[in-house]
Amino acid sequence: MTDKVTEDRNTTAAAPPSGAAAADPAAAGEHPKARYVKKMFNTIATHYDAMNMVMSAGTLRYWQHAFQGVTGLGPGGHALDVACGTAELSLKMAAQVRPGGKVTGIDFSEAMMAIGRKKVEASPYGSMITLQFGDAMDIGFPDDTFDAASIGFALRNVADIPRVLAEMTRVVKPGGHVISLELSKPENAFIRVPYYFYFFRLVPLIDRMVGLGKDEQRELHPYAYLPASLRPLPGRLKLAEMFREAGLVDVKTRPLTGGLVCLHWGVKPPAEKRAKERAEKPV
Numbered sequence: 001m002t003d004k005v006t007e008d009r010n011t012t013a014a015a016p017p018s019g020a021a022a023a024d025p026a027a028a029g030e031h032p033k034a035r036y037v038k039k040m041f042n043t044i045a046t047h048y049d050a051m052n053m054v055m056s057a058g059t060l061r062y063w064q065h066a067f068q069g070v071t072g073l074g075p076g077g078h079a080l081d082v083a084c085g086t087a088e089l090s091l092k093m094a095a096q097v098r099p100g101g102k103v104t105g106i107d108f109s110e111a112m113m114a115i116g117r118k119k120v121e122a123s124p125y126g127s128m129i130t131l132q133f134g135d136a137m138d139i140g141f142p143d144d145t146f147d148a149a150s151i152g153f154a155l156r157n158v159a160d161i162p163r164v165l166a167e168m169t170r171v172v173k174p175g176g177h178v179i180s181l182e183l184s185k186p187e188n189a190f191i192r193v194p195y196y197f198y199f200f201r202l203v204p205l206i207d208r209m210v211g212l213g214k215d216e217q218r219e220l221h222p223y224a225y226l227p228a229s230l231r232p233l234p235g236r237l238k239l240a241e242m243f244r245e246a247g248l249v250d251v252k253t254r255p256l257t258g259g260l261v262c263l264h265w266g267v268k269p270p271a272e273k274r275a276k277e278r279a280e281k282p283v
């Protein structure tokens with residue numbers, strides 16, 4: 001049974017599962033992990049929400065509720081949901097910024113956002129949420145644009161976590177929050193051991209069940225990638241350190257459900273404080 005998940009501190013990129021297709025000539029120049037992740041989410045988009053609810057046994061709603069408690073958002077705010085997928089967190093933040101607020105979601109999977117747009121249209125927040133193509137590694141908005149920036153269950157999936165955190169920090173206004181809701185590595189062995197058995201041994205079997213008869217799904221092994229993506233994710237405290245290195249202050253972490261999932265958040269300091277810290281940093 002897998003008890004320890006090794007943490008690779010030099011890279012934040014989980015390799016696609018062996019045998020998984022990564023070649024996509026249309027996306028030449030793209031990081032191989034980004035290419036694989038995009039293709040994989042485009043393939044599983046139609047059953048992503050249902051599978052999440054089943055795999056989390058409904059606990060997802062509680063995690064999202066805890067997320068809402070730390071966004072710092074209020075009526076009239078403008079939030080950015082990075083790697084918004086099917087708009088789960090966009091919808092949660094829209095509820096917080098009404099009336100008068102708006103949410104922009106960015107993702108590089110058009111199939112995930114197509115599902116998200118249907119959910120947005122069917123919600124009371126239709127006019128408040130815009131989902132658009134965008135890369136978490138290079139966020140196409142000016143500095144100091146948003147009152148908060150979130151990333152939900154996606155830091156694991158990016159090729160360079162420090163870069164994404166730096167980008168999120170850049171586009172948030174001073175005083176705004178940068179928040180991550182992400183899977184984590186439980187510190188308590190009584191939780192970690194059975195959880196890792198479920199996650200590393202049972203979850204990959206889903207590939208065989210839902211992917212039966214579908215060539216692309218068989219090729220991509222999305223449910224083998226899911227546990228594999230946890231390996232390079234830094235532990236709770238190391239990730240908090242990365243938030244500080246991105247320039248955030250008052251960084252906090254809150255493990256949820258025994259540490260299966262963890263919230264990290266920090267505040268962007270005023271410009272003068274950032275300039276002072278940069279000046280004091282050893283070269």
Ligand SMILES: C[S@@+](CC[C@H](N)C(=O)[O-])C[C@H]1O[C@@H](n2cnc3c(N)ncnc32)[C@H](O)[C@@H]1O
Pocket residue numbers: 034037038041082083084085086087088089106107108109112134135136137151152153154157158159
């Ligand atoms: C596990 S889903 C999470 C979706 C949503 N945030 C949620 O809470 O359900 C991960 C999402 O990250 C997106 N993603 C991964 N890397 C990305 C990147 N570099 N830029 C934009 N989107 C990215 C994928 O396309 C996918 O929709």
